[in-house]
Amino acid sequence: MHLEELAEKAAEFKAEDAHVEHEVRVCMAASCQSSGAAQVMDALDKAKGDGQPACKVKGVGCMGLCSAGPLVAVADKEADLAGSVLYRDVAPEDAADILGSVGGSPVERLRCPTDQPFFARQRKIVLENSGIIDPNSFKGYVAAGGYASLVQALSEMTPADVLREITASGLRGRGGGGYPTGLKWSTVAKMPGEQKYVICNADEGDPGAFMDRAVLESDPHRVLEGMAIAAYAVGASKAYIYVRAEYPLAVERLQNAIRKAKRAGFLGNKIADTQFSFEVEIRLGAGAFVCGEETALMASIEGLRGQPRPRPPYPAESGLWGCPTLINNVESFANIAPIVREGGDWFASIGTEKSKGTKVFALAGKIANTGLIEVPMGTTLRDIIEVIGGGIPDGKTFKAVQTGGPSGGCIPEAHLDMPVDYDSLKTLGTMMGSGGMIVMDETSSMVDVARYFMEFCMTESCGKCVPCRTGTYQMHGILDKLTKSQASRDDLALLEDLCEVVQATSLCGLGQTAPNPVLSTLRYFRQEYEEKLQGETGA
Structure with a gap:
């Protein structure tokens, strides 16, 4: 075709x-x-x-x-x-x-x-079809220009041409790490071997995050098209979408999209009358947060217990069943078709110098406009929370915003004018993560917030490495004592030491970033910790 x-x-x-x-x-x-x-x-x-x-x-x-x-x-x-x-x-x-x-x-x-600003201040690339097309309609997706980028890539571009456009776009992985997408794809493409895999990481586990779920529910064909273009570029023929079973509507619509795309010849053998063949299967995750880590995710797909392994080797070299494997998340793949359609330079003209394009965020917590937004990289936190998000309801005042889920940190009002991009957020002791933002008002206790996220990480730890398995347990115990005003200054000092040890010695990203909510709240809200110390509450 x-x-x-x-x-x-x-x-x-x-x-x-x-x-x-x-x-x-x-x-x-x-x-x-x-x-x-x-x-x-x-x-x-x-x-x-x-x-x-x-x-x-x-x-x-x-x-x-x-x-x-x-x-x-x-x-x-x-x-x-x-x-x-x-x-x-x-x-x-x-x-x-x-x-x-x-x-x-x-x-x-x-x-x-x-x-109103919630709608007018957005710029939609990933979400351009959301709310407009029927996600169950293959005809609706094609009528909106769907699969044209895939056919363009297969009929008018070589794999190297596709890689050049993705590299020129400056797209960075939207799953949280921010690794340059073009570099990752090029690495997989250079690897020898007849069998290569593509994996879409849809194991969205951060509390308060629902970006990937919404994209899969709203425009599943867009994700499939991006995966197919990626497979063509890196030389893969097989793909898996790893999606949590708690997303039944997303799974249902993905299954429907895969079936219809295959029937229409956009998946399967000799796509668009070319020699390119590509199959996609869905794998359901059982809700383990650690399976969002790429090596644990691959172990789960292979039928093994979802536990991370040391890197290197990285998945690009030795991934699924020892074969070169490309892993990106839902939002990353949803950006691919527009980049091929409009060109890498177009995408690179949006955003900041080091963080190109737009980013989808889920706004949750104490904010007037709870929901899903897409804004250019570099938009300030103040614009997102006070203008687009509508500010804090019920006459309350803003206290902090937590970004990056359990791997991120809490940002106070003093830094609301910080542009949201990968590098700026790191200077504040947090990260963009997959895009969840939980807003807190004056009634929130930051010690309670830290304890909540530490309890989450402690519960979700796979237990493979000692620092994460025992460190998160010990940190949670100290935070629990703090909330009850039973902790001493020695406990607080031990908490900080444990944060450094767990951060430096854990095997995977879950343990390495688990201390972030504690460290960021200690950095910006230390007085609240001091007030919780035994005998110093003023009660």
């Missing part, structure tokens, strides 16, 4: 809805479904009946403002979210009013302005 043929197919799919003038889009991501979106969808279908043939009711992916769900958008067929009339907190009994507003005056009591 050539690009011209795919374009004809896309036009054919669009023509099937030629009679449709307006779409009523219902967010059917997990967040909106949890607040009754399925019932809203049923009510809209029933209320529409056959009386409005030019209006189509369809389920779409995440629209971002999860705290206001169920969300329904009424739009001209070709309009994006900004060109829609968006309704929030929709109930089934609102169906008739919404359908009656199509082509006329909006239902003001339900309206959610799309010119």
